Amino acid sequence: MRLIKLKITPLSSFVTFPKGDTLFGHFAYLSFLKKEKIFENYTTDKKPKIIFSDILPDNHFYKPTLPLDAFGVDESQKKEFRKKSWIGYEDLQKGALKESVELTFMKKEFKVRNTLNRVSFTTDSSGIFAPYGLEETTFVYQPVIYVMFDNTFTDQEIEDRLNEMGRNGFGKKGNIGKGYFKAKIDKRFDGFKKIKTENCYMMTLSPTLLHKSKEMIADKEVYYNTFNRFGKHHSSSTPFKKPLLMADSGAVVKLKSYEQYIGGGIDNGIGRQSLVQGFSILVPFEFEGVNRGKA
Numbered sequence: 001m002r003l004i005k006l007k008i009t010p011l012s013s014f015v016t017f018p019k020g021d022t023l024f025g026h027f028a029y030l031s032f033l034k035k036e037k038i039f040e041n042y043t044t045d046k047k048p049k050i051i052f053s054d055i056l057p058d059n060h061f062y063k064p065t066l067p068l069d070a071f072g073v074d075e076s077q078k079k080e081f082r083k084k085s086w087i088g089y090e091d092l093q094k095g096a097l098k099e100s101v102e103l104t105f106m107k108k109e110f111k112v113r114n115t116l117n118r119v120s121f122t123t124d125s126s127g128i129f130a131p132y133g134l135e136e137t138t139f140v141y142q143p144v145i146y147v148m149f150d151n152t153f154t155d156q157e158i159e160d161r162l163n164e165m166g167r168n169g170f171g172k173k174g175n176i177g178k179g180y181f182k183a184k185i186d187k188r189f190d191g192f193k194k195i196k197t198e199n200c201y202m203m204t205l206s207p208t209l210l211h212k213s214k215e216m217i218a219d220k221e222v223y224y225n226t227f228n229r230f231g232k233h234h235s236s237s238t239p240f241k242k243p244l245l246m247a248d249s250g251a252v253v254k255l256k257s258y259e260q261y262i263g264g265g266i267d268n269g270i271g272r273q274s275l276v277q278g279f280s281i282l283v284p285f286e287f288e289g290v291n292r293g294k295a
Contacts, residue, residue, distance in 0.1 A: 001047075001148050001260055003281065004155055005189040006162060008055060008143040011180040013109075013136040016171020019249065020206025021229060023052040023145065024277035026165050038152060042265045042275050050153065051261055051279045053146035053205035054249050055139075057105045060086045061283060062250030064097060064203050065223050070290045071097045092203070093193055095286030105141045110134070113176075134173065144186070146205060148261060148281050159185050195284040200255045202282040204262065207246040209278030212264025216255050223290075224251035229268075229276065244268050244276060251280075258284065 016022060027050065028039050038049060056062075063085055073081045084100040091099040110133055116122065117129040124130070147158055162183035170179030200218070207227045210217070227248035244266070253262060263279040 001051075001150050002155075003146060003148045003191045003260070004158065005186045006145050006147065006159060006183045007058065007186050008139075008145060009182040009184070010139050010143065011166070011182065012169075012177050013138045014171060015134060015136055015173045015178045017137055018055040018145070018170060020052040020054050020280065021246075021277040022171065023055075023165075024050070025275070026170060027052065027161060028275055030161060030165060039275060043267050045265075047150065048261065048265065048277075048279045050147065050149040050158075051206070051277065051281050053281050055143045055145055056205070057086060057103055058142040058144045059089045060101075060103060060105075061089060061092055061203065061205065063087050063100045064092070064252045064285070065225055065248070065250045066097070066252055067223070067290055070287075071100070073098060092283065092285045093195060095288075097287075103141065105143075106137050106139045108135055108137050111136055136178065145183070146281055155185055159183055192283055194258060195286055197286050199288060200258055200284070201287040202253050202255055202259070202262070202284050204247065204249055204251045204253070204280035204282060206249050206277070206280045208249075208251060208263040208280040209266060210247045210251065210253065210263060212266075212278055213262045216253075216257075216259060216262060218254045218256045221254035221289075222247070222251065223253075224248060242268050246278065249280070252287075253282075254289075 031038050064087070068078055068081070071081065081100070084102045086103040086105070087097065087100040112131050113134050114123050114131050115129050117124060145162070149158060166181040166183060168174060169177065170181065172178065207229065210222060210224070224247035227246045229244045229246060230242075259282055261279050261281055266276050266278050268274050268276045
């Protein structure tokens with residue numbers, strides 16, 4: 001499968017943070033609107049047609065989700081090291097995990113918005129047309145998205161469809177101007193380097209259903225934080241949603257052999273189909289194990 005990187009130019013703040021599974025959801029919905037059948041067998045196909053990473057700071061990834069002792073940090077530095085959430089691409093690949101950094105990628109602001117009664121053009125105390133709070137995210141460091149895909153798509157089609165998503169607004173409150181962006185392929189990017197090492201450690205870039213690829217995992221060695229995604233109830237007869245427990249982005253897995261991706265897709269709808277991207281692109285990095293970490 002081919003891997004590309006797209007630089008994102010935000011045109012507004014975001015209310016929904018663009019994680020890989022939500023980017024896929026918007027992309028798949030756009031495909032369904034075009035009456036395409038690309039994702040018709042998404043949950044039964046052995047290989048995914050496309051995988052999206054979370055939105056990330058350029059040339060940086062999540063600090064791997066590993067026990068703190070694996071980073072080789074002195075006891076006196078552990079408190080400060082916990083604040084560091086990112087690591088440079090080259091530092092990650094060569095296993096210099098101690099070089100994780102405290103990077104300001106985005107800032108969040110809580111703003112008060114009004115819902116107006118279109119008859120009186122005012123708010124009121126009924127609760128229906130009352131002011132409400134909204135947390136908005138603004139990116140202050142160059143954001144990028146990694147996309148892996150097969151020959152179903154071309155590079156240009158991916159860029160065009162992401163730009164179409166950006167023109168319509170991504171996530172919540174797109175109808176009031178939130179989540180607007182432009183995307184441009186970074187032609188200097190030529191994929192992740194393969195690592196020559198006896199141990200095959202990889203890190204995920206989006207929420208993942210790891211149990212879908214358990215046969216790929218060596219020695220049952222997996223490190224992750226949990227992430228809960230609530231499924232859609234649509235207009236079905238039940239008011240309940242279907243929570244889906246996933247391994248959050250930045251999970252570390254030891255594999256039996258080199259792989260480009262891990263995970264699997266799933267239909268998590270009730271009454272109506274609701275596809276969830278449970279796949280993740282993998283980044284290989286040098287690591288000798290939790291008890292023999294090289295930092």
